[in-house]
Amino acid sequence: xxxxTELRARQDRGRKVAxxxxxxxxxxxxxxxxxxxxxxxAPAYWMVVTAFRDVGxxxxxxxxxxxxxLDNFKTAFDTSFGNRFGQALLNSLFIGVTVTVISLVxxxxxxxxxxxxxxxxxxxxxxxxxxxxxxxxxxxxTPLFQLFTNIGWIGTYQALIIPNISFVLPLTVxxxxxxxxxxxxxxxxxxxxxxCTQGQAFRRVIMPLAAPAIFTTAIxxxxxxxxxxxxxxxxxxxATQPVTVAIANFAGAQxxxxxxxxxxAAGTIVTIPLxxxxxxxxxxxxxxLTAGAVK
Amino acid sequence: xxxxLGPTPVKEPASGGAPIHHKPKGxxxxxxxxxxxxxxxxxxxxxxxxxxxxxxxxxxxxxxxxFQKDAGLDPATGLFTEGGPAGFSNxxxxxxxxxxxxxxxxxACPPGTLGAQFWSAxxxxxxxxxxxVTLETILGFWMAIIMARTFRGRSLVRAAVLVxxxxxxxxxxxxxxxxxAFEGIGNKLFNTTILWTGSEIPARWAVIIADTWKTxxxxxxxxxxxxxxxPAEVYEAAKVDGASAWQRFRMITLPLVKPAxxxxxxFRTLDALRMFDLPYILTxxxxxxxxxxILVVNQIRQGFNSAAALSxxxxxxxxxxxFIFVRFxxxxxxxxxxxAGKGKK
Numbered sequence: 033x034x035x036x037t038e039l040r041a042r043q044d045r046g047r048k049v050a051x052x053x054x055x056x057x058x059x060x061x062x063x064x065x066x067x068x069x070x071x072x073x074a075p076a077y078w079m080v081v082t083a084f085r086d087v088g089x090x091x092x093x094x095x096x097x098x099x100x101x102l103d104n105f106k107t108a109f110d111t112s113f114g115n116r117f118g119q120a121l122l123n124s125l126f127i128g129v130t131v132t133v134i135s136l137v138x139x140x141x142x143x144x145x146x147x148x149x150x151x152x153x154x155x156x157x158x159x160x161x162x163x164x165x166x167x168x169x170x171x172x173x174t175p176l177f178q179l180f181t182n183i184g185w186i187g188t189y190q191a192l193i194i195p196n197i198s199f200v201l202p203l204t205v206x207x208x209x210x211x212x213x214x215x216x217x218x219x220x221x222x223x224x225x226x227x228c229t230q231g232q233a234f235r236r237v238i239m240p241l242a243a244p245a246i247f248t249t250a251i252x253x254x255x256x257x258x259x260x261x262x263x264x265x266x267x268x269x270x271a272t273q274p275v276t277v278a279i280a281n282f283a284g285a286q287x288x289x290x291x292x293x294x295x296x297a298a299g300t301i302v303t304i305p306l307x308x309x310x311x312x313x314x315x316x317x318x319x320x321l322t323a324g325a326v327k
Numbered sequence: 328x329x330x331x332l333g334p335t336p337v338k339e340p341a342s343g344g345a346p347i348h349h350k351p352k353g354x355x356x357x358x359x360x361x362x363x364x365x366x367x368x369x370x371x372x373x374x375x376x377x378x379x380x381x382x383x384x385x386x387x388x389x390x391x392x393x394f395q396k397d398a399g400l401d402p403a404t405g406l407f408t409e410g411g412p413a414g415f416s417n418x419x420x421x422x423x424x425x426x427x428x429x430x431x432x433x434x435a436c437p438p439g440t441l442g443a444q445f446w447s448a449x450x451x452x453x454x455x456x457x458x459x460v461t462l463e464t465i466l467g468f469w470m471a472i473i474m475a476r477t478f479r480g481r482s483l484v485r486a487a488v489l490v491x492x493x494x495x496x497x498x499x500x501x502x503x504x505x506x507x508a509f510e511g512i513g514n515k516l517f518n519t520t521i522l523w524t525g526s527e528i529p530a531r532w533a534v535i536i537a538d539t540w541k542t543x544x545x546x547x548x549x550x551x552x553x554x555x556x557x558p559a560e561v562y563e564a565a566k567v568d569g570a571s572a573w574q575r576f577r578m579i580t581l582p583l584v585k586p587a588x589x590x591x592x593x594f595r596t597l598d599a600l601r602m603f604d605l606p607y608i609l610t611x612x613x614x615x616x617x618x619x620x621i622l623v624v625n626q627i628r629q630g631f632n633s634a635a636a637l638s639x640x641x642x643x644x645x646x647x648x649x650f651i652f653v654r655f656x657x658x659x660x661x662x663x664x665x666x667a668g669k670g671k672k
Contacts, residue, residue, distance in 0.1 A: 079502050150363050166594065168620070174623065261607075275495070276497035290504070296501075318548055321492075
């Protein structure tokens with residue numbers, strides 16, 4: 033009897049120690065999580081707060097919103113200092129959508145082949161596509177600049193769309209390849225048993241199933257095109273520049289004074305749709321983002 | 328998730344790369360490799376063709392250009408030079424930092440000209456790469472470990488890390504320029520009076536901090552994906568065997584997450600080596616923040632061919648680094664890629 037009670041007491045003590053340790057571990061986890069949240073969100077918060085702050089209080093450093101105004105958003109779209117932010121938004125949208133559609137239409141076939149078929153040189157093709165996605169844009173810019181100068185394409189939309197395909201297409205292919213590997217392909221075989229050709233099976237059975245994967249890939253493709261700066265900064269002009277270039281070159285009334293509040297407003301406008309998109313499709317996006325590298 | 332994993336769960340055998348395990352017996356069996364190869368060729372053709380136009384053609388034309396002399400006035404010396412074949416002179420001029428001289432030969436480039444910046448730009452590029460990738464790996468690993476735990480609000484944290492990633496780099500650069508303004512919040516919060524973009528060390532660290540903020544989430548998510556491949560039973564077993572937290576990290580987490588980690592580091596390193604947007608906008612390349620990419624872009628309008636030589640050098644440097652990673656450090660991207668999808672059930 034006494035031995036049993038003693039044992040129980042010892043077990044209780046042990047449990048208590050373990051509980052205490054667990055409690056501490058969870059406190060540490062929450063503190064760490066708070067630090068991560070702060071690190072990731074504080075600068076973005078500052079952008080938004082500044083975007084809504086009166087231009088006369090640009091350098092007000094109170095952490096909560098003060099002197100709230102919508103004027104900066106008006107200034108962002110104001111064209112009187114040579115800024116064409118509104119136009120740039122449309123340009124980015126147009127370039128991004130075009131690049132995404134082209135990359136998806138072209139890339140979906142390659143992804144299917146890489147995920148489903150067995151053929152020689154598969155590794156070579158995969159290696160080539162992965163290598164292409166990591167290719168430095170700066171190695172393309174010089175020959176393209178010369179070529180587009182010679183044929184009068186500098187400042188045209190095609191001069192911005194074509195180079196973007198160089199990194200969006202490989203990204204599209206390898207993200208979709210990873211997604212396609214995880215799909216229930218048995219259904220395709222079932223469709224073929226029922227008399228579909230491989231092409232029909234792909235269109236009628238696989239495409240609807242693949243829609244979420246393709247949609248996620250489209251978001252990733254669009255974001256990477258939307259964020260492109262290097263090539264656009266060299267090959268665009270005032271009429272065709274995308275938002276990244278417009279924001280980088282944003283001018284104020286006085287050349288010496290950077291119009292930060294208006295820039296932050298512009299930055300907020302550019303970022304908010306992306307952040308919403310990313311947060312809504314968070315799980316899928318993370319899966320797509322890490323697809324090429326790890327699974 | 329991930330239950331049938333062997334002793335090295337993350338780095339699975341690629342099993343020929345084909346998703347054979349999905350293929351039911353019988354029906355698809357008649358699809359011999361030969362006929363699949365034909366299919367594959369047709370399906371891959373558009374992508375290969377497109378990439379040939381947008382990547383292979385520019386590379387070849389850059390290499391051809393790099394062996395041609397730039398015709399026109401040399402901006403550094405004001406001399407008119409003829410075009411024509413250049414041999415390796417465009418390359419040697421960069422590497423030995425030489426410019427055209429009045430007598431037709433070459434002299435050391437005067438300080439401040441683009442020709443005199445090759446080695447400093449190379450140094451800056453590697454400085455940024457080594458420091459940012461190291462910081463991002465450590466911070467990213469830490470974030471990944473936290474995010475891998477189960478706690479309330481975990482999905483909030485996972486969503487939050489996507490915010491810096493989603494903000495375009497050009498906006499990030501302007502945002503941090505504002506944070507690092509003399510009267511900005513950066514100096515205010517830390518009670519400092521640093522002219523961030525005014526001298527070398529602060530300017531470089533402004534770029535490093537902004538880059539770390541922007542890209543650590545990507546690193547963290549890649550590492551997190553690797554961590555989630557490790558089955559919980561392995562940790563339980565180690566706990567039962569009395570392994571301390573540090574031992575578990577060193578003997579289980581690190582080796583098992585290594586393949587994913589190496590690929591993440593490789594991606595980030597190659598990305599950092601071509602860094603352009605941040606220093607171009609944040610510091611405009613001043614105070615020794617000119618990277619190789621910025622130098623190429625500055626050179627374009629002074630001579631295509633010379634810029635082509637420099638971009639080819641940059642490409643070769645990046646290629647060598649990638650080769651070292653894949654060959655010696657075991658960052659097997661293709662295997663990771665082809666092995667994908669099998670661990671997740």
